Amino acid sequence: MKRVLVLSSSPRRDGNSWTMAQAAAGGAREAGHDVDVAHLADYVEGLFRDCRTCRGADGACTIGDRYEELLHERVLPADGLVVATPLYWYGMSGALKTFFDRLFCYTSGSAPDGETVATGLTGKRAALLIACEESYRGATAGLVTQFQELTRYLHQELVGVAVGIGNSRGEVQRDPGRPLEQAAELGRRLFDIRVTDYRIDTVRSNRVWGRTPESGNGTAPLASATAPGG
Structure with a gap:
């Protein structure tokens, strides 16, 4: 049994990317994994700033939200990450971008627990779920490429990407491409999918x-x- 964190980054709790996140969580549970589902908006409020001006005397981040709780208690213990996002301006949601931006506070070599965080981020399996309105394949290409580079940098293995087409809440369920089944399969086979990068x-x-x-x-x-x- 592995620990899986499904991270939904939409500000909506019943939107299309959230629906895909729930499908992936269901698939991971079917595979017998310990599944944790987190709503990013509950934890991330402050944008990344200049660490030289906002870091506390003890070296800790002083942005007053629950980011550190999310990172230490839910992200780092996970063996696998499934990240769900709506497509915003042909990229990830602002909250998700902020989540990755703020990792710099821990990986720049100045945070007191930076080494622990950097080590805990590596070696995970990851999957990306995208909900967008356009069926044009190029619409999500930039985001997929960015996520490939993020996971490569973090020494994580990106096992797959599922894209669901829809706009109105829950409409992704009507996508004939069956993205919910794809999301469930990614969750189900997160640790079984063969990943090669020669x-x-x-x-x-x-x-x-x-x-x-x-x-x-x-x-x-x-x-x-x-x-x-x-």
Whole structure:
């Protein structure tokens, strides 16, 4: 059993991204995981500021909201993170951007617990859920790319992205692309989905899924510079 935090970043508690977050949480529970669901608006109120002017004498952040509680008690203990956001101006919600911005206070080397936070952020599995009005695939491309870089920087594995199309509250349930099923599957298989990110010198087998009945003893030679198979 793993610990999963589903983080909903919409200011609405019954919107489309929240609906997708609930579906992912249900999938993770079906898989037997310990699931925690948090509404970001309950914890993040203050924007990221200049740490040189607002850090306390003990080095702690003085922004008076519950961000530190969210980070230490819910984010860091989680083995997996499922982040849900509406698409705002072709990016993540402002609250979610603030959540990531304020990590700098802990990762810049000046916070008293910075090393603990940095270590606790790494090694997690992550999934992204996006609710947006446009079906145009480019609408979410920037956000997906940003999230890929965020997880790469934090040494996390991004296992998948689900996009739901809708505007009115709950309308995402009518999307024929079945984003709620996709979100549930991401939650269900968060720790099972195969994630690969090869470099030219990566030592790997020439088989993606391992031994098959046709592959004999499965001792195919390793390939360090082969292109993906067609």
